[in-house]
Amino acid sequence: MIMSDSGSPQDERASVGSSSLSYGEVLPSRLINRPFTASPEALASNIAPSQSSEGRERTPSRSSVLSSASSQSGRQSLDAVRDQVAESIAVRTITRSETVDGNKIDVVITVSASSDASFLRRIADKIRNRLLLKSYLFALSMSYPPGAAVPLLLCTSSPELLTRASLLVNSKFTARIVPGARASPDGQRWLVQVQDLGGSLLDEEALWDVVRKAARAPADPLAPPPGSVGIEQRLALERARLERITPRAAYEELTEPSSPWPVVLVDIRPEAQRRAEGAVGGAMVVERNVLEWRFDPRCSSRLPIADRYDLRVIVFCSEGYTSSLAAASLRDLGLLFATDMIGGYQAWKAAGLPGEVEILATGLPAEEYSFN
Template sequence: MSMSSSSSSHRRSRSDASSSRSTSTYGQVLERTHTPSIISGLQEEEEQPEPQSPRSPVMDPKFDPLRDQVAQTIVIRALRKTETIDGTQVGVVTTLPHSSGELFLKAIASHLKRAMLPKQESYLFVLTLPIQGLSPVLVCSSSEDLSERAGLLLQSKFLNRVERHELRNGRWGALIRDLCTTTYDEAALWDAVRKAARHPIDPLVPPPGSRSINQILEQARARLERITPQRAYEELQDTTVPWPVVLVDIRPEAQRRTYGSITGALVVERNVLEWRFDPRCAYRLPIADRYDLRVIIFCQESYTSSLAAASLHDLGMLNATDMIGGYAAWKDAGLPDEVEVSSTAPPTDGRISVPVPAENS
């Protein structure tokens, strides 16, 4: 073999090795023999060094042109998928494993800052690099407060999985175990940045769309034709109406023991009321097999009963109502402690035999 041929072969071999290294630094899982050092690396300079001028042969050893180019491409794609929360651009960037690890995340963070700085926009991003074991996570934003809020939320989202975390130079970094191994993880990352980006509010100012309990109660009662205890008693005694009438005590057992009860009234505590009176529910009472059933609900003083009756209206039980003044008003009116109602039958085998599951109670 000639000297020229040998030299050419040597150059090709060296070029192939260089190409192999280039493709293996991004988009391929590499073996890591050290613990990710994103925490210890947070105190380093935030910005990647600017490339030197062509006249200067000096180049920062941390500057990797390929890594920098890939980081810039990721940022461009990430900016197309951002959301705006209270004026802040938010996003989650999940990259493929990279041999540079935390330096790669810092390169992405630097490009994000450069992209957002000319617009002077508020931004908040979570950058993740999932690897087997401990994965580095970096939160970068336009303010340290945003980073810290997002970091605190991430700690709550990933309980017992955050090994180490630190806030430095306006960025929050952490090592999270088994990141992105489930669909929950990505949803949790997005939830953290969305909620961290919301503007702080005065805790004494109710959020838009909220209602006070008095408003809720008033709106519930506006849907009902409420009746007095005397009228309730009369309806229970009326044999001419075509629909069944039931009197329902929704008070907890402690109140029934303390204040007394009406023998013959159906005892259906509030936490299972909807399941017992929904005609479409497998756990309904036998009497709850028609939507024109007259359900007269009472509690101790008729506050909870109004909300309960409105809830039955939502199920389609539009003939439901509550008793004004509750059990206390019944006693004050001198009405009997025992009444006859249409049905006091307990749940039977078949459609409603099993109790309501714990998650529904």
């Protein structure tokens, strides 16, 4: 019952009519005590009375109110389920992620029936909320029918990571990128459509390659790469593998007819250097750039004498630096008796050794040893 201004009760229908004239439409008294759980649109339709041709009020259908409320509740429930699924995927992604140079990385291919770009964004939101203080890069996509354009979302904590990853995606999927890629204003997300992404078994591997390479810290061009060694260190390492000999010891080996294995002296200096400095008569001339091919017993371009692995090869250069690396290379081919001469040709000359050597340890004429 609605009370009048004087406090006396008024007929409901009359009250509605008079109130409408002064204040507009009012809520019927029979609806005041009824709970409303419907959508705002349903509520608005319920509180606006309908008039019949005789001016009588038409009451709203209870079933329509319940149906509208049920529809809204269903939409809310579905949204909650999607949110829960996105949260679960985000947690699994973070848990199984790899770490490259301090950056968490992973590739996620979701098979959710409701998957679309907005669902990928929802997953990205959940990841961001859990990794606020961490550095990460994730590639999120979904399983689509063959031939379809598939959304790919790169989400990261750093615009720099996103730039590197997006460039790699463009290079790997050049012919399949659908125009219209979009980056978020904060530079932490990049959404692109890739034609038939996932249609090949190599696509996921390509995405893994993207995130792994993009996550690596840029190399300092002035700092030596990990695992590299300077030439002095390398020279010391290679010499540690050799039993280097002096020029006089080399001369004695070459002129010893009872040597248990064939011995050869190999001059690896370039022609211009030999002309300028002089030569050792009787030494084989095999320049450095073809040395391995001439002494590898497996190679079809080898010298006739290089048909066995117990061949004693004594290498020399001008001063004994290049020869150490060359002898170590021959050892890598299996010539375990290969070595070099300490001090090279300069040391040979300084020791007063003859400029012509008759190599007796091989039993072959000296002219058969010259090779260019």
